[in-house]
Amino acid sequence: MWIPIQIDENRPEPLYHQIESQLRGLILNGQLEEGALLPSIRELAASLKCSVITVRRVYQDLESEGLLRTRQGTGTFVAKVDEQAKAGHRLDRVIEAFERAVEAGLQHRCSQEELEAIFRDIVRKHYPQEGGESE
Amino acid sequence: MNAMVYTDAAASLSGVAVRRDGFAFGPVDLEIPRGLVTAIVGPNGSGKSTLLRVLLKLEPCEGRVELLGEPMDDGRDEEVKARIGFVAELPHAYEDALTPEEKAKFAASWYPGWDWERYRKLLRSFDADQARGKLRKLSKGMRRKVELACAMAHNPELLILDEPSSGLDPFAWKTMLEELHRFMEQGDRTLIIASHITQEVKRLADCILFMHRGKVLGCYEKDQLFDEWRSLVVQPVAEAGSDWLRKLPVQGWAEAAPGLYRLETDKAGETQACCQDQGCRILSVQRMELEDILGCLIRREERTR
Secondary structure: OOOOOOOOOOOOOOHHHHHHHHHHHHHHOOOOOOOOEOOOHHHHHHHHOOOHHHHHHHHHHHHHOOOEEEEOOOEEEEOOOOHHHHHHOOOHHHHHHHHHHHHHHHHOOOOHHHHHHHHHHHHHHHOHHHHHHHO | OOOOOOOOEEEEEEEEEEEEOOEEEEEEEEEEEOOOEEEEEOOOOOOHHHHHHHHOOOOOOEEEEEEOOEEOOOOOOHHHHOOEEEEOOOOOHHHOOOOHHHHHHHHHHHOOOOOHHHHHHHHHHOOOOOOOOOHHHOOHHHHHHHHHHHHHOOOOOEEEEEOOOOOOOHHHHHHHHHHHHHHHHOOOOEEEEEOOOHHHHHHHOOEEEEEEOOEEEEEEEHHHHHHHOEEEEEEOOHHHOOOOHHHOOOOEEEEEEOOEEEEEEOOHHHHHHHHHHOOOEEEEEEEOOHHHHHHHHHHHHHHHO
16 A cells, blocks of 8 residues: 655654654545555665664654554554544644744745745735735 | 564674785674664675675684574584575685576475475565576676576575675565565564675664774764754854864764865764854754765774774
8 A cells, every 4th residue: 555655865863753744634635544454664764765763663652643553464454543543643744844834934045024024925825815805 | 473573683693803914804893683684784805795794604703692592503504504594705616517497406306395386486576587597698687587586485583695686686686675575574573794885784774783994983873873864054153263163963074065074973963052042053964864974973983993
């Protein structure tokens, strides 16, 4: 099974952290459904070009969070996740993307006002009706 | 056997040394973990092949070697050798006159676990099942494929490969990686591979062992290594003076452009924090390539000599 995890080599976060947060996101936003069988540790490590040590750590962490469960001999599955937990993490990836955008702004020495102006412009471009009506 | 044995060592060396004219290897004290892929990386002549050869006691050496929990003693290690697969750096001259089939038959008589079906499947997968004639007449790559199939046909507990991809075309190389992943999928197998191909190391290895001039520079978990080693481009503040660099934890540095410095560090987080404390602007942070990390480790070693 292929899992849409993308590693950004140049992010400062350690590899295991990137993999773990993306996998957690895929489970919490329902893209990976309850009961889905995950790739074996070696298989996922090979597809992400990372070590089995890292993937094992990710699986163990998510298992202790209750998001995964491992059945001896059969593999690692997505556990049942309650709706409240899902709701609490719905916007995780969006927040993360905004964080990166703000970091890029800081790197280019944007002021807070400039960043906010850019944000408003982009939102207006993508949500034309709502933006137009409110002004 | 449990499918997830990672804690014990597949190979352990203590005080292993080889002394020959013009070449000194060791003394090496080392444990190579079971269940993982350990890549051995180093410049030409750094002792990668010697390390693999002393593991199998193919070369006289001082010290103690244990493989798969058994001591490698001259003449008394046949049983443990039957649980190991090995592809040497260069093909054996004494096999020149054999056909692939004859070589396989010879290997089959040696290894109790030999599986002809696995052998033929491997040959087919490497696209080498049509190889005929004496090994000497085969292309370098074709001969390599036969050697790999022979080394893996008994599904060894420990597979030792010395630059296995030399001579392989890109398709065969990819197939080899797939077969090695499949081999490791079993969970309790161990692969030790000497390689100078960065992509091979990145795709296969769990641990990386660096060698230089017959010495082990260190053995690292691959992802941690690439997480920690980064190259930074920084711009110091104008009034920084001349000693700002000396206060930073860096492994190497160079002036990349007027007023811009490229720093190499094995403590990415710490170095970045220090740069910010000193008022430096960090323009970019990138992961380092394997060869650049090796270069830093070698320079560090040379400084201590």
